[in-house]
Amino acid sequence: MDRFLTADDLAKTLRRDVRDGLAGTPKTLPPKWFYDERGSALFEEITKLDEYYPTRREREILVARAPEIAAATGARTLLELGAGSGEKTRLLLDALAGTLRSYVPVDVSGDFLEEAAAGIAADHPGLAVRTVVADYEQHLHLLPGGERRLIAFLGGTIGNMPPDARIGFLGGLRAAMSDGDFLLLGADLVKDPVRLVRAYDDAAGVTAEFNRNVLRVINRELDADFDPAAFEHVAVWDGAEEWIEMRLRSTRDQDVRVRGLDLEVAFAAGEELRTEISAKFRRERLEAELGAAGMELAAFWTDAAADFSLTLARPALG
Numbered sequence: 400m401d402r403f404l405t406a407d408d409l410a411k412t413l414r415r416d417v418r419d420g421l422a423g424t425p426k427t428l429p430p431k432w433f434y435d436e437r438g439s440a441l442f443e444e445i446t447k448l449d450e451y452y453p454t455r456r457e458r459e460i461l462v463a464r465a466p467e468i469a470a471a472t473g474a475r476t477l478l479e480l481g482a483g484s485g486e487k488t489r490l491l492l493d494a495l496a497g498t499l500r501s502y503v504p505v506d507v508s509g510d511f512l513e514e515a516a517a518g519i520a521a522d523h524p525g526l527a528v529r530t531v532v533a534d535y536e537q538h539l540h541l542l543p544g545g546e547r548r549l550i551a552f553l554g555g556t557i558g559n560m561p562p563d564a565r566i567g568f569l570g571g572l573r574a575a576m577s578d579g580d581f582l583l584l585g586a587d588l589v590k591d592p593v594r595l596v597r598a599y600d601d602a603a604g605v606t607a608e609f610n611r612n613v614l615r616v617i618n619r620e621l622d623a624d625f626d627p628a629a630f631e632h633v634a635v636w637d638g639a640e641e642w643i644e645m646r647l648r649s650t651r652d653q654d655v656r657v658r659g660l661d662l663e664v665a666f667a668a669g670e671e672l673r674t675e676i677s678a679k680f681r682r683e684r685l686e687a688e689l690g691a692a693g694m695e696l697a698a699f700w701t702d703a704a705a706d707f708s709l710t711l712a713r714p715a716l717g
Contacts, residue, residue, distance in 0.1 A: 607632030
């Protein structure tokens with residue numbers, strides 16, 4: 400295991416993000432802090448909800464297109480950013496079996512990575528599995544090289560970044576790529592706003608609990624006294640930006656103490672704390688942003704309903 404991120408690094412980043420986000424106008428928090436053990440379990444539950452289509456649609460594309468991806472890339476190394484449980488990864492590993500020599504999963508949780516990687520190594524005894532604990536937004540330049548890498552960034556996570564950050568991230572990724580490398584990028588597509596809002600505000604309230612979980616993380620890690628029940632979950636579509644925003648709306652005037660930061664934060668009744676953006680894309684936008692980062696499309700696929708997309712990109716020639 401390569402470890403570029405320690406528990407101390409994560410604690411420092413959390414402190415900075417919470418201090419900066421709660422001092423801003425409007426108040427914001429990055430979505431990465433949803434994902435402690437409870438948050439990860441809640442998200443797994445979300446992916447199984449009828450309203451939440453992205454996980455199913457991306458898997459549909461991978462089932463149909465994995466052989467084409469393998470033929471186009473001839474990848475010898477699969478490097479996966481934000482590797483997660485590795486369920487969708489197995490579709491790629493099976494398709495790439497003829498050429499693949501190594502699998503490099505990258506995530507912030509070493510324990511989670513080790514467990515998932517051990518299962519993959521057991522099922523693919525000829526495959527070298529090298530885990531990397533890193534924050535892919537900070538450590539792209541430190542990630543392992545290799546011959547003919549396929550870099551997978553799945554799940555629509557690219558949409559959690561605002562446009563400038565996205566292009567900067569993609570540019571950093573391009574700078575770390577060799578000419579024979581490819582990027583496989585999962586991105587959700589623009590569609591009926593009613594469906595989009597439902598996907599982020601399910602009838603069972605699972606997403607609401609997932610959203611409030613960020614407050615529980617701050618309570619535990621920074622000795623804060625947020626009352627999660629005093630915040631209601633809100634999901635809205637921003638048509639101008641073409642993204643969903645998840646927010647937590649204060650149901651009353653309240654003061655929150657974050658003792659670990661020696662910070663007191665006032666919330667007015669009705670004031671909203673933004674916890675996530677999830678941008679939705681059109682092919683033209685993806686092509687333009689990849690182009691701005693120095694990459695070009697090699698292939699573009701959607702599921703049968705055109706809900707979700709997988710883009711195969713490579714360094715632009717010239």
